[in-house]
Structure formats: C-alpha cells, structure tokens
Amino acid sequence: QITLKESGPTLVKPTQTLTLTCTLSGVSLSSGPVGVGWVRQAPGKALEWLAVIYWDDDYRYNPNLKSRLAVIRDPSKNQVILTVTNVDPMDTGTYFCAHEPYYYHASGYYSVAFDVWGQGTWVTVSS
Amino acid sequence: SSQLTQPPSVSVSPGQKVTISCSGDALRDTETAWYQQRPGQSPLLVIYQTNKRPSGIPERISGSKSGTIATLTISETQAVDEADYYCQAWDGTTHVLFGGGTKLSVL
Numbered sequence: 001q002i003t004l005k006e007s008g009p010t011l012v013k014p015t016q017t018l019t020l021t022c023t024l025s026g027v028s029l030s031s032g033p034v035g036v037g038w039v040r041q042a043p044g045k046a047l048e049w050l051a052v053i054y055w056d057d058d059y060r061y062n063p064n065l066k067s068r069l070a071v072i073r074d075p076s077k078n079q080v081i082l083t084v085t086n087v088d089p090m091d092t093g094t095y096f097c098a099h100e101p102y103y104y105h106a107s108g109y110y111s112v113a114f115d116v117w118g119q120g121t122w123v124t125v126s127s
Numbered sequence: 128s129s130q131l132t133q134p135p136s137v138s139v140s141p142g143q144k145v146t147i148s149c150s151g152d153a154l155r156d157t158e159t160a161w162y163q164q165r166p167g168q169s170p171l172l173v174i175y176q177t178n179k180r181p182s183g184i185p186e187r188i189s190g191s192k193s194g195t196i197a198t199l200t201i202s203e204t205q206a207v208d209e210a211d212y213y214c215q216a217w218d219g220t221t222h223v224l225f226g227g228g229t230k231l232s233v234l
Contacts, residue, residue, distance in 0.1 A: 046213065046226070047170065047225040048225065049225060052221075052223070098170075111223075113158075113160035114215070115172050115181060117169040
C-alpha cells in the first residue's frame, strides 16, 4: 500500500522560505517510472499544481511560480522536499503531495494521473 | 495560457444522471483525469486516462472526451457523490493543468 505524508511548519512569515517534506512509504521514488507532485489549495479555491519530480531526478514547475519553487528528493529517506521562497499571504492554504505513476508508450513516458494523495498540510503565511 | 474550464456548480436529484464538463484546448492532445474531493478531505482519483476507473470506484462513474471537451458522468447519483470535482490534463506533456472545480449538489 502506497502512502504519502506531508510535514512542515504551520505558520511562516511573509518573505520567508517555506520548506515542506513529503515522506513516501510502500514505493520508492528511485524504482521508477514514478513521480511525486505537489499541489496546493487556497481556502475555498481550486487545486493548483506546483511541481513534480521524477524517478530520474528530472523535474518540472508551474510556469507561473517557477522562480520561487524548488523540488528535490532524498532517496535515503524516501522523501521529496519542496521549497517556496519569498512567501506571501496568498501562499496560505493546504499543500498536498501525490504519487504519479507513469507508463511507456511509443515515444516516451506519460503520466497516468495522481493516484494516491497525502492528507495535506495546512500553511498560514502571516506576520 | 492553457486552462481548463468547468461549470462552478451543478445539481442533481438522487437517482438521476449528471454530467460535468471540462473544456480546454489542451484536451485535444492529452488524456484527462477526474478527482472527487469531499469537504476536508484530500482529492480522490475517480477517472484516469479519460475513461478508466481505479479499483474501488463504482461503475456508475464514467468519463469520456470529444475534441476539447471532457465529460464526467455519474449515473444513478447518490448522496455520497456530493463533492467538488476537478478535471486535470497536461499542457504539452509535462505541465499539469487543473480545472476550476465543480461543486456537485445532490438535492
């Protein structure tokens, strides 16, 4: 059974850097082909994709937030870490990590979808 | 920029069929996924690769696509189906897009 769990601070001040950790169990990010994505949700708002890191250490970011995001993985702990720099109250919300399996077809690898989600972690940005 | 458009809300009577649409140019070239999110819970994948159901999702939930419009259909809607539903696709092959979400009310 695959599970993911997010952890991190519940309160950060504006302009600070937010660091969130996603701990995976039941699957190794190194075994491939798999990715771990980060998705957030502001209060009462829609889901917003932030980033994904793949089994081969490649990654992608939401173009609208790219300058403020970084994602890395720690294979020794089976964790994925997301940092968001220069946070603002608009960054307040629930942050989810999700398991994203891939399949190979003809010209390359394609995502199946986010099939397992963590419980989410709430973050408030306020002074 | 690429985006996916959903109706903000739909309502249905118990036992009836309901459809939720998702439109966007990106849908022409990629698969679609749908997620159900009940209040206070994490999203749950209900449809992947446009029309496939994960294990445990009832057969009354189905997905389809025509051109740039994807559709989630729930037949014989039940009270437990009341939730927010989000469509998801890809912009090109790597960037993820979510729709704005549709609140389904079972009245």
